Amino acid sequence: WGPDDEDEPRLRGASGPVRVRVPAKINLHLGVGPLRPDGYHELNTVYHAISLHDELTARRGDTLTLTMEGEGTGELALDDSNLVIRAARALAAYAGVPAYARLHLRKQIPLAGGLAGGSADAAAALVACDALWGTGLSRDELAAIAAGLGSDVPFLIHGGTALGTGRGEAVSPVLARPTSWHWVVAVADGGLSTPEVYRELDRLRASGAAGTPLGSADALLAALRQRDPAVLAAALGNDMQAAALSLRPALAATLKAGEAAGALAGIVSGSGPTCVFLAAGESDAERIAAGIEAAGVCRAARAAHGPMPGARVV
Numbered sequence: 001w002g003p004d005d006e007d008e009p010r011l012r013g014a015s016g017p018v019r020v021r022v023p024a025k026i027n028l029h030l031g032v033g034p035l036r037p038d039g040y041h042e043l044n045t046v047y048h049a050i051s052l053h054d055e056l057t058a059r060r061g062d063t064l065t066l067t068m069e070g071e072g073t074g075e076l077a078l079d080d081s082n083l084v085i086r087a088a089r090a091l092a093a094y095a096g097v098p099a100y101a102r103l104h105l106r107k108q109i110p111l112a113g114g115l116a117g118g119s120a121d122a123a124a125a126l127v128a129c130d131a132l133w134g135t136g137l138s139r140d141e142l143a144a145i146a147a148g149l150g151s152d153v154p155f156l157i158h159g160g161t162a163l164g165t166g167r168g169e170a171v172s173p174v175l176a177r178p179t180s181w182h183w184v185v186a187v188a189d190g191g192l193s194t195p196e197v198y199r200e201l202d203r204l205r206a207s208g209a210a211g212t213p214l215g216s217a218d219a220l221l222a223a224l225r226q227r228d229p230a231v232l233a234a235a236l237g238n239d240m241q242a243a244a245l246s247l248r249p250a251l252a253a254t255l256k257a258g259e260a261a262g263a264l265a266g267i268v269s270g271s272g273p274t275c276v277f278l279a280a281g282e283s284d285a286e287r288i289a290a291g292i293e294a295a296g297v298c299r300a301a302r303a304a305h306g307p308m309p310g311a312r313v314v
């Protein structure tokens, strides 16, 4: 009776560690429609996955545990409220397997930064546990579980550049010839709560101070097809920017510093406070990042590029 005995139950999935990399997202277009009866706003957004990433490692365990290092360590709860744990449990429930794993998160995406870091970690947990447990779900099945965890999570399963509608969870890829876009990501001190930024937007709209809503993403999608950064720069837009600036007026100086450093355009990323800038090329992005840091208007600025794939085993 050796280890090769046919009666020995075979472990499905991976016996060694599974490492998953997941990108941050920015919104090239974020059109926020009216508040729906269910409390969500109707969105028309174009998501874009960039080279700033988190990494999640999954190992076999007798319970479900999470440890972390990097951005947010000591601030972020590692209990059942963490999106990584919620995602692992959601997958286990769907697949009918025990939710046993030792998970370790290496976080570079800032907390509450408007880069969907928590959603990215949830997507990473779905992909990592699917590989660890050998549950073998398709990307579409994982994206369906993802939609129950948060509006941005399905996009972070798919990655690339994609149109998001509904509350953002209905994602369809933007088909375009491969083009790399170069960005500078300026991370702020401290975060902004997404629900609070939505409330501020509703307040500004009620008082007529929010500007005209952007509406459909058609102009942005047409700009992407032209593959010219100057054209894309002119089409970037974010309805949440006015609200983020209202709550965090200092962001105006960050946006100004990026443009002074040579960016083609700068916008607040999602609900902020991270600002992202489009550069003409890779070396421009490095130069602009250095210029923004020298201006002392953010915690850190670094070059990034996109589109990047969604959560994947590396």
Ligand code: ATP
Binding pocket: 076, 081, 082, 083, 084, 110, 111, 112, 113, 114, 115, 116, 117, 118, 119, 121, 122, 152, 192, 194, 270, 271, 272
């Ligand atoms: P979005 O752009 O999707 O609104 P964000 O980038 O502004 O998100 P996140 O960092 O994704 O903000 O998360 C916001 C909140 O979600 C955090 O303040 C935290 O309370 C909760 N959260 C739960 N799990 C995580 C996680 N793994 N990483 C980050 N935040 C998490």
